[in-house]
Amino acid sequence: MKCVFVGSLKEDSGYIVEVLQEKEYEIIQAGEYDQIEKTINPVLESQAEIAVYDLLPLNDDPLEIVEVIDSIQQSRDGKKIIFLAAGMGKNTPVIDALRKAGYVNFVLDSTYGAKKEKFARCLTNFYESNADRLDRELSDTELPRELHFTAFAGAQTRIGTTTQAIQYAGYLADCGKRVCYVEETGDFFPQKLFETYQYAAESGDCITYAGIPMYTGKTMQEMLKMNYEHFVLDFGSIEREQFAASLFFDERMQRVIVAGTKPQEWTHTKYVLANALCKDAAYILSFADISDVEAVSGAFFQMPLFAGYIPDMFARDQEDLALGYRRLFPEEETKRKKENRKKKSAHKRTRRAL
Incomplete structure (x- = not known):
């Protein structure tokens, strides 16, 4: 039997190859597309008995996806089709629309083992024959990760x-968060660090040092497939000719501008402050002296974080920065306190039970 796969068979989708090889299915790679219409010809020309779609790269409206899938399935005489969407919940618009259209084979789990098990089950007719089980399993699917994207950009070069x-990535790691650093400047900082630092470790496209996994040049679609909850992106200077503006101004980003207060720096800082697209950004003022606080604070909508000179970027004893992060990102601080209260409450209940 043949299976056509629409998506990218990188390591995150390795379970698909494993399962298909175990069952001795021939796999045809149709490629990755951002629009559902582009998949019509590759899928139909494959003449495969099974079609597998990774929904994450698609940018179409959910109803448009359903309309095209219905058309494809009509031409395929209703042969089996499986949808992958790691981290999505059953009430996500595209999943909800496909379920209402009668489709039953979904792999929404986030962990490798769960995805492999669910995919193997989808290859049978299990869900076609057990509609009640489908609804129950989708409800029990690991809750979609709440992802956080924090984008750092400098008002100028060499501003820290x-x-x-x-x-910030180190702070989140110390708070127990699943976090990674992503360089979006094209300078290959993680790779250069690996060549220089003795204790940096390399695994695939990931360089890890001081407990921080680091990557270079990831797209939003790639990040959505990665097993992290917090992504700290480094865009370098906003004045760079190759500045990745479309990703930096993505609506999912919490933007942070790193700027300066010295006379030669303040011109760049004021320029960014005047940019309407940066109005919602938080500001960190590098190499700032305490005497600068009163002088410049009034220029900002929200009190900036004043950061002194940091000789070692990987040092983790910056308590003043930790306090500043909690003020810059109050929503995160509120969640942290709620989690701590839940843990304390659970501990009290356990003690009473004993």
Whole structure:
């Protein structure tokens, strides 16, 4: 039997190859597409008995996806089709629309083992014959990860953008968060660090140092497939000719501008402050002296974080920065306190039970 796969068979989708090889299915790679219409010809020309779609790269409206899938399935005489969407819940618009259209084979789990098990089950007619089980399993699917994207950009070059991004990633790691650092400058900082630092470790496209996994040049679609909850992105100077503006201004980003207060720096800082697209950004002022606080604070909608000189970007004893992060990102601080209260409450219940 033949199976056509629409998506990218990188390591995150390795379970698909494993299962298909175990069952001795021939796999045909149709490629990855951002629009559902582009998949019509590759899928139909494959003449495969099974079609597998990774929904994450698709940018279409859910109803448009359903309309095209219905058309494809009509031409395929209703042969089996399986949808992958790691981390999505059953009430996500595209999943909800496909379920209402009668489709039953979904792999929504986030962990490798769960995805492999669910995919193997989808290859049988299990869900076609057990509609009640489908609804129950989708309800029990691991809750979609709540993803956080924090984008750091400098108002100018050499203002400490990478240092501040690494500092924040380290802070999140120390808080027990699944976090990674992603360089979006094209300077290959993680690779250069690996060549220089003795204790940096390399695994695939990931360089890890001081407990921080680091990557270079990831797209939003790639990040959505990665097993992290927090992504700290380093865009370098906003003045760069190759500045990745479309990703930096993505609506999912919490933007942070790293700027300066010295006379030669303040011109760049004021320029960014005047940019309407940066109005919602938080600000970290690098190499700032305490005497600068009163002088410049009034220029900002929200009190900026004043960061002094940090000789080692991987140092983790910056308590003043930790306090500043809690003020810059109050929503995160509220969640942290709620989690701590839940843990304390659970501990009390356990003690009473004993």
